[in-house]
Amino acid sequence: MTNSLLPVRGSPGSPYTRKMLAVLRFRQIPYRYIQAEDSTLPKPKVGLIPIFYFPDNTGELVAEVDSTPIIRRLEAEYPQRSVIPSDPAIAFINYLIEDYGDEWLTKAMFHYRWYYQDDIDMAGSILPHYADVTQSDESMSKMRGIFSERQISRLYVVGSNDVTACVIEDSYKRLLDCLNQHLKRYPYIMGSRPGSADFSCFGQLTQLVQFDPTPTKVAVKSFPRVHAWVSKMEDLSGAEVTDDGFVGGDVLPQTLTNLLSEIGRTYVPVMLANSDAFDQSLRTVETIVEGKIWVQEPFAYQAKCLQWLRIEYGRLDQDDRGRVDAMLAGTGCEKLLLKSSQN
Ligand SMILES: N[C@@H](CCC(=O)N[C@@H](CS)C(=O)NCC(=O)O)C(=O)O
Structure with missing residues (x-):
């Protein structure tokens, strides 16, 4: 069976x-x-x-x-109940937002979890139990120390440090605001059915909005709608969806454009600077995000993510590229594609 x-x-x-x-x-x-x-x-x-x-x-x-x-x-x-929009232009937007969730929002998740003492205490005392809840208290308290120290020592990998902390935190709050506005009209990021972008953001938000105390407080106080959305996303096995459920047409809902603009403020400059650091074999990624200095070590995997995104864009036919260009115009996300569009 x-x-x-x-x-x-x-x-x-x-x-x-x-x-x-x-x-x-x-x-x-x-x-x-x-x-x-x-x-x-x-x-x-x-x-x-x-x-x-x-x-x-x-x-x-x-x-x-x-x-x-x-x-x-x-x-x-498995062909049924796809999470990838069939319209290639919308599928590209979905891919971009999925990558933002996986590669940017995760910075907020890791940062909040291992930066403030309340959050470190909670994660440090609960997470190690996930390996085996029957472990003795003695073994757990040892694990707690080892685990927390290891994770705190890896904050630099996602670019979390004293310089970038407020950039990350402000971006988290603005994302919640964007989602809150969007969800007033649409049950999912991608419309009236969820795309893979919904699931990537959801994954990170399960921790940010519902586990780690500092970011959870922000959500509970100001964005209860997003908190509820995360709970609903967990199990959509019974959600009914229709073929035309994804957003469509040539113009995105304004609230989705606003989300793309948010992505353009943070994810875009960091992904570009990271990729440039690789091209120029630099030892440090340095750029300005929201008027503040961003410094981190180059992250090879994220340089690949940008390449993959450009490959997705390169696969679009001319008509769909034009539609995507129009959807991204002015959001800052168009900068991600400058290299590939010049090819
Ligand atoms: N790009 C990967 C990222 C997966 C990832 O980073 N997983 C984390 C846990 S959420 C991990 O296994 N980290 C290594 C570790 O904890 O030792 C994906 O989309 O699946």
């Missing part, structure tokens, strides 16, 4: 795990969720969660990580 269930390894404290479980539920794809180390399963090439175990053509399981391509693979293998 379990053979027909797609095995997925993850953890409740992992935003990407939450993203993918919510996709599986919405898409009504039967899965089994593995929350513990299982030595009988193969190891992925990169030590990240969530891990999906797909059977190869001999039936042998192969471990895969990286939620964005896995979502596309699931689309090919």
